[in-house]
Amino acid sequence: MNRRKDLFKKCYDFTLADEVKALGIYPFFHPIEETEGPVVSFAGRKLIMAGSNNYLGLTADERVKEASINAIRNYGTSCSGSRYMTGTVNLHIELEEKLADFFEKERCLLFSTGYQTGQGVIPTLVQRGEYVICDKDNHASLVAASIMAVGQSAKFVRYSHNSMEDLERALKTIPDDAGKLIVADGVFSVSGEIVELPRLAELAKKYGARILLDDAHAVGVIGRGGRGTPSEFNLADEVDLMMGTFSKTFGSLGGYVVGERDVINFIKHNASSLIFSASPTPGSVAAVLASLDILKNEPELIERLIVNTDYVRQGLDAVGFKLMPSRTAIVSVIIGDQMKTMVFWKKLFDAGVYVNAFIRPGVMPGHEALRTSFMATHEKEHLDKVITEFSAIGKELEII
Numbered sequence: 001m002n003r004r005k006d007l008f009k010k011c012y013d014f015t016l017a018d019e020v021k022a023l024g025i026y027p028f029f030h031p032i033e034e035t036e037g038p039v040v041s042f043a044g045r046k047l048i049m050a051g052s053n054n055y056l057g058l059t060a061d062e063r064v065k066e067a068s069i070n071a072i073r074n075y076g077t078s079c080s081g082s083r084y085m086t087g088t089v090n091l092h093i094e095l096e097e098k099l100a101d102f103f104e105k106e107r108c109l110l111f112s113t114g115y116q117t118g119q120g121v122i123p124t125l126v127q128r129g130e131y132v133i134c135d136k137d138n139h140a141s142l143v144a145a146s147i148m149a150v151g152q153s154a155k156f157v158r159y160s161h162n163s164m165e166d167l168e169r170a171l172k173t174i175p176d177d178a179g180k181l182i183v184a185d186g187v188f189s190v191s192g193e194i195v196e197l198p199r200l201a202e203l204a205k206k207y208g209a210r211i212l213l214d215d216a217h218a219v220g221v222i223g224r225g226g227r228g229t230p231s232e233f234n235l236a237d238e239v240d241l242m243m244g245t246f247s248k249t250f251g252s253l254g255g256y257v258v259g260e261r262d263v264i265n266f267i268k269h270n271a272s273s274l275i276f277s278a279s280p281t282p283g284s285v286a287a288v289l290a291s292l293d294i295l296k297n298e299p300e301l302i303e304r305l306i307v308n309t310d311y312v313r314q315g316l317d318a319v320g321f322k323l324m325p326s327r328t329a330i331v332s333v334i335i336g337d338q339m340k341t342m343v344f345w346k347k348l349f350d351a352g353v354y355v356n357a358f359i360r361p362g363v364m365p366g367h368e369a370l371r372t373s374f375m376a377t378h379e380k381e382h383l384d385k386v387i388t389e390f391s392a393i394g395k396e397l398e399i400i
């Protein structure tokens, strides 16, 4: 009998996506044809974008676009190499200096994506016999990065979501003389909830652990002048390392980590995802530089973002939706059923509102949700339409 197994069998057996497409409710990979930020075009139809992480609307800002175009004119479209070798241009250095200054840390290091930033920082710092300690709801990129550390004989421990009691329980089980890194999202990406940083910082001190916060959804949203979670709690000095992405508030692509000189220098000379991957493109970096200037000079954008998000949060709450706890730019509506989530998503799409469907493996069964997120550049009429369509469909599907 031939017992040989084809590696691709699992692919041929994977039919779920095709089944959902046949039902006409597939919520993923829909190509946008044009975007002004809060309004986008799909197949010739205009929809309100209520699912983007373009929090300050800067992807559509003429100053950001011009900066990117000018950088392409000066440096070309790619650096065609790693930062380590031929891929550093002076824009990278300028941005690293300006971000270190903005976050009031000694040094900054850029990566080509936020995902790669976690992959660069965690396995480089957490080595054989050392511990990475993660919140169970951390972003998937941090989980993947922690598993990379395990591949180097580090230990990976997880604690219940935002439970400081469980974090302490976990810390108590770890030998006192082992190196420890606590890793948490500053603002959790599915719910928009903020990390319990004051207690987390106390525990880190008590048990001799270092802290890495992923502030992807916090910068430009919370903290003094949009400086993120540590600043929100006035605890910038207690957080050893902050990382983030340029794909949200900064309207671009790339990632960064900030921290003390020696630690950033070590990561810079040892992180595989930095050394063996091409550097962020000049156009991307120039867009971030322009966005950073706007963030510093126009704090009213942050206020508008918060006013807009609070307006939708209150509107959806008032009509009876169950929302995940959040006071940031994310409002996640719990649907609690995979099929209903996709049907709801499709009805919103047809009604002219684009949101994100969060189903397995993005969330646990029973926590399926429609995740909405807002921009400083949404107008009241956009937000009213989001609330109106959500309410009508929620009633039709007997969710409210």
Ligand SMILES: Cc1ncc(COP(=O)(O)O)c(C=O)c1O
Pocket (backbone or CB within 6 Å): 113, 114, 115, 116, 139, 141, 185, 189, 214, 216, 217, 245, 246, 247, 253, 254, 255
């Ligand atoms: C918390 C968090 N970390 C990291 C990332 C990855 O960032 P990027 O899109 O730059 O790869 C994201 C983006 O989805 C995120 O939400």
